[in-house]
Amino acid sequence: xxxxxxxxxxxxxxxxxxxxxxxxxxxxxxxxxxxxxxxxxxxxxxxxxxxxxxxxxxxxxxxxxxxxxxxxxxxxxxxxxxxxxxxxxxxxxxxxxxxxxxxxxxxxxxxxxxxxxxxxxxxxxxxxxxxxxxxxxxxxxxxxxxxxxxxxxxxxxxxxxxxxxxxxxxxxxxxxxxxxxxxxxxxxxxxxxxxxxxxxxxxxxxxxxxxxxxxxxxxxxxxxxxxxxxxxxxxxxxx
Numbered sequence: 001x002x003x004x005x006x007x008x009x010x011x012x013x014x015x016x017x018x019x020x021x022x023x024x025x026x027x028x029x030x031x032x033x034x035x036x037x038x039x040x041x042x043x044x045x046x047x048x049x050x051x052x053x054x055x056x057x058x059x060x061x062x063x064x065x066x067x068x069x070x071x072x073x074x075x076x077x078x079x080x081x082x083x084x085x086x087x088x089x090x091x092x093x094x095x096x097x098x099x100x101x102x103x104x105x106x107x108x109x110x111x112x113x114x115x116x117x118x119x120x121x122x123x124x125x126x127x128x129x130x131x132x133x134x135x136x137x138x139x140x141x142x143x144x145x146x147x148x149x150x151x152x153x154x155x156x157x158x159x160x161x162x163x164x165x166x167x168x169x170x171x172x173x174x175x176x177x178x179x180x181x182x183x184x185x186x187x188x189x190x191x192x193x194x195x196x197x198x199x200x201x202x203x204x205x206x207x208x209x210x211x212x213x214x215x216x217x218x219x220x221x222x223x224x225x226x227x228x229x230x231x232x233x234x235x236x237x238x239x
Contacts, residue, residue, distance in 0.1 A: 026148035034146075069140060
């Protein structure tokens with residue numbers, strides 16, 4: 001289920017020569033929004049949110065991820081932001097969780113929230129930062145999912161506290177609870193995609209895979225298409 005761009009969102013490589021793209025250019029009128037989607041009504045069940053961010057400054061409050069009714073500032077909302085002191089804050093139906101680690105400047109960082117049972121854990125770069133109890137019912141039939149701002153305006157197009165000066169990549173969410181080991185593996189696998197000249201797509205114009213082979217001596221996956229063979233180690237194409 002995709003996100004809609006309101007205004008103009010920029011798209012460019014995460015590093016020189018890399019194939020993974022980032023999204024930026026957020027402002028009061030530029031945002032990425034998914035209108036209400038019942039699949040995001042987690043209720044009191046498990047869920048996770050995960051995204052890579054790149055902060056260029058700590059000037060002002062930057063909305064990172066929110067799922068809430070337009071104009072809502074209390075109740076069963078998911079609201080995650082970076083303050084002008086460079087710390088992350090989490091707001092929901094419980095007391096706020098403030099100072100959740102530091103927003104790193106001028107480097108990519110993976111952020112993840114996981115609720116398992118009634119425990120929420122915040123991870124940064126694959127490492128558990130803090131856990132707390134949160135049994136909030138996150139079903140909200142009026143909520144919009146927003147990246148790069150908060151839904152505090154009067155309409156879906158109003159992007160409150162925009163994440164100007166922040167780029168985003170690899171956002172995902174789901175109704176399950178990845179383990180600490182899985183979060184760590186995702187970070188370790190994905191961090192290589194943010195390096196210069198990192199490749200992550202199949203060679204050629206076809207994505208129809210016609211053959212697969214794994215060389216366990218070099219941990220290399222060979223993927224055949226009509227264009228030829230691509231070789232991967234982890235998520236990166238190396239040949």
